[in-house]
Amino acid sequence: MFIIVVGCGRLGSSLARSMAGAGHQVTVVDWNPQRFERIADLSEVAQVLGTGIDIDVLRGAGAEACDALVAVTDHDNSNIMIAQTAEQMFHVRHVVARVNDPRTGPLLETFGIQSVCPTQLAADALFATLQADWHGETPKSH
Amino acid sequence: MPARKGAAGARMYVIVVGGGKVGYYLTKTLLGEGHEVAIVERDEKVCRKLELDLGEILVHADGSTPAGLELAGAARAQVLTAVTGQDETNLVACQVARTFFNVSRTIGRINNPKNEALFRVLNAGTAVSSTQVITDLIQREVDTRRIQKLLPLATGKVNLFEVDMADTSPVVGRNVAELSLPPGSLLVAVLRGDDVIVPDGRTQLRKGDRLIAVAQSDREEELARLLFGAEA
Numbered sequence: 001m002f003i004i005v006v007g008c009g010r011l012g013s014s015l016a017r018s019m020a021g022a023g024h025q026v027t028v029v030d031w032n033p034q035r036f037e038r039i040a041d042l043s044e045v046a047q048v049l050g051t052g053i054d055i056d057v058l059r060g061a062g063a064e065a066c067d068a069l070v071a072v073t074d075h076d077n078s079n080i081m082i083a084q085t086a087e088q089m090f091h092v093r094h095v096v097a098r099v100n101d102p103r104t105g106p107l108l109e110t111f112g113i114q115s116v117c118p119t120q121l122a123a124d125a126l127f128a129t130l131q132a133d134w135h136g137e138t139p140k141s142h
Numbered sequence: 143m144p145a146r147k148g149a150a151g152a153r154m155y156v157i158v159v160g161g162g163k164v165g166y167y168l169t170k171t172l173l174g175e176g177h178e179v180a181i182v183e184r185d186e187k188v189c190r191k192l193e194l195d196l197g198e199i200l201v202h203a204d205g206s207t208p209a210g211l212e213l214a215g216a217a218r219a220q221v222l223t224a225v226t227g228q229d230e231t232n233l234v235a236c237q238v239a240r241t242f243f244n245v246s247r248t249i250g251r252i253n254n255p256k257n258e259a260l261f262r263v264l265n266a267g268t269a270v271s272s273t274q275v276i277t278d279l280i281q282r283e284v285d286t287r288r289i290q291k292l293l294p295l296a297t298g299k300v301n302l303f304e305v306d307m308a309d310t311s312p313v314v315g316r317n318v319a320e321l322s323l324p325p326g327s328l329l330v331a332v333l334r335g336d337d338v339i340v341p342d343g344r345t346q347l348r349k350g351d352r353l354i355a356v357a358q359s360d361r362e363e364e365l366a367r368l369l370f371g372a373e374a
Contacts (some may be wrong), residue, residue: 032335053230055256077206083258088263107208107234110241 002066004029006052006082007073011098011118013038015070021047021142029061030073055089068094076104083113157219157245158233159205160226161188164251168225169196181213191291206235208242216243223249229257232237236266262297269297289366298359304371307355312371319343327357 003026008030015019020026020042023054027046028039036047049059050071063069069086071079072093095106097115102123107117150227158165169181179198182205183189187241189202203210205224207355216222222239226231229252236248240304248267252258255277278291295302307314313321316328317340331354332339332347339345347353357365 039224053257054254057262066269077228077230077234081233083261084264089260103207103209107238111237 001068002041002062003027004058004063004066004086005029006058006061006069006071007079007098008032008035008137009039009074010038012070012072015072016078016115017042019030026099027061027066029057042093043115049140053085055085057141058082058090059083063090063092066090066092068092070096072098074100076100080104080111080113083108083115084111087113153374154220155167155180155215155218156221157211157214157216157223157234157239158180158225159222160251161185161192161200161227162227164225166192166196167225169199173199177258180219182214184210184212187262206231206238208238211235211243212237216245217250220243221245221247221249223251229253233257233261233264233266237264240265240267241243257335258297289362289369292325292354295356300358301358301362303353303355303365305355307347307349307351307353307369309349310371311347311369313347313369315347316343316347317343318347321347321368324357324361324368326361327365328357330354330356 003019003024004027006029008028012095016026016028016039017040020140027048028052029038029048029052031049031051033049038100047111048057048061050060052058052071055112061084070091073079079097079099083095086092086095094112097113099105099117100119102117102120105115105117156172156177156179157266158169158179158181161181165181169179172179180201182201182203183192184204186202189200192200195370201214202211204213205214208335216239222236222245224235232250232252236250237250239245250261250267250269252269252271253273253275255271258269258271261267288308290304291301292299323329329341332341332345332349333352333354355365
């Protein structure tokens with residue numbers, strides 16, 4: 001698969017690393033050149049400098065030809081806009097946006113965008129870990 | 143300043159998202175026109191600055207979220223205009239207003255003129271680009287042709303033009319009926335000195351007339367060729 005990752009922060013760079021490792025063709029977009037240091041060792045991953053909310057930047061990154069696009073910048077609204085641009089302007093088949101604010105989830109659902117909320121995932125995981133830890137114990141107080 | 147009625151005479155409830163300079167002056171202007179306004183700003187520091195001046199119409203919230211717009215009373219707003227410095231925030235604010243609160247008129251400020259197409263495709267309302275407005279004004283200055291775009295209608299599908307008739311124009315001295323105006327174009331007014339003539343077929347075009355025409359954007363070239371011949 002040819003996948004475009006918009007946003008080369010901790011999440012975007014890790015994602016690019018995993019996907020390139022799995023044999024996919026990956027292009028990463030970010031406006032801040034320093035962020036590419038995170039993937040400097042990945043020679044097979046293409047880097048495109050520019051803001052993801054610019055249609056020409058996405059086109060330059062290959063949005064017309066890609067199979068999937070993941071919007072993982074730091075800003076929820078940017079990710080929403082990038083995801084909608086990918087779907088409506090470039091007709092990308094698989095699009096996912098990262099949202100930080102769990103309350104934004106229903107909004108994306110209304111707009112028909114698939115999303116993942118790391119905050120919610122982390123909250124659920126932390127809670128599940130604690131539950132497993134205290135499994136079988138009786139509380140000290142009610 | 144005493145409140146006066148707006149040009150249309152109707153008092154509207156307008157939500158302004160973004161308390162920067164554009165949002166501030168827009169709010170003041172709308173209030174001056176007699177409209178009811180709520181201004182939504184997410185940043186607390188900016189809010190503190192605006193508070194003394196704008197008081198209770200200031201809403202400290204994120205205007206690009208359903209919760210924020212709920213707080214601003216979006217359900218009863220006739221117009222929402224999003225004028226933060228961020229195109230993405232303005233887009234989402236317009237979409238939320240339309241989708242969640244059925245606000246029929248939404249206007250988003252954009253920095254990148256290319257985002258206008260996205261507004262259109264997503265049915266997010268009207269996009270206003272100061273970049274584009276200034277570019278057009280400059281373009282008008284450098285445009286050596288005497289046909290100028292005055293106003294895009296239906297987000298640019300149709301444009302309103304002003305045409306300066308020079309004595310070299312092949313249509314000077316002809317009646318409107320004799321012109322074969324391209325389909326998809328219409329002559330709506332002839333400005334002659336201080337007179338405004340709504341033309342019919344018998345109206346004769348004279349040197350120095352200024353014509354106001356409406357044309358579909360793909361007919362602009364054809365119209366220019368008709369009015370200026372090879373010169374265009």
